[in-house]
Amino acid sequence: MKCEEASGHINEFIDGSFDNDELLGEYLEHICSCSACYEELDVMYIVSEGLNGLKTNEDISFDFTGSLADKIREAKEGIRRAKIKKRRYLMIDVGCILIIINVIAAILLDVFFWS
Ligand SMILES: [Zn+2]
Numbered sequence: 001m002k003c004e005e006a007s008g009h010i011n012e013f014i015d016g017s018f019d020n021d022e023l024l025g026e027y028l029e030h031i032c033s034c035s036a037c038y039e040e041l042d043v044m045y046i047v048s049e050g051l052n053g054l055k056t057n058e059d060i061s062f063d064f065t066g067s068l069a070d071k072i073r074e075a076k077e078g079i080r081r082a083k084i085k086k087r088r089y090l091m092i093d094v095g096c097i098l099i100i101i102n103v104i105a106a107i108l109l110d111v112f113f114w115s
Contacts, residue, residue, distance in 0.1 A: 001030040006037045010044050013075070021079050028076055042068055 009018070009027045018024040031038045046064045053060035061067060 001026045006030045
């Protein structure tokens, strides 16, 4: 991902509206290796969190850098969990297909054996 594209995904990352894990992964990979984009995200995150704090009148944690790092860590963890879940579903699908093939084979053998 290039800086220009990464810049276009800042709001999606901040408000958590990324709906594509692959793209989110590319975005995270980019911001973790590009200090300019990380800084841009950091500034936008501080502004966004500050405004949200004013709007909701909640106590604001002023450790924005720490909370952004947590948000990035959580996003990476979410992607990792989604990959594991996807793999698990794939294994269940393969298992179901094998069972169906076994049942069909058993039925066919039964039909040929008794006919
Ligand atoms: Zn960049």
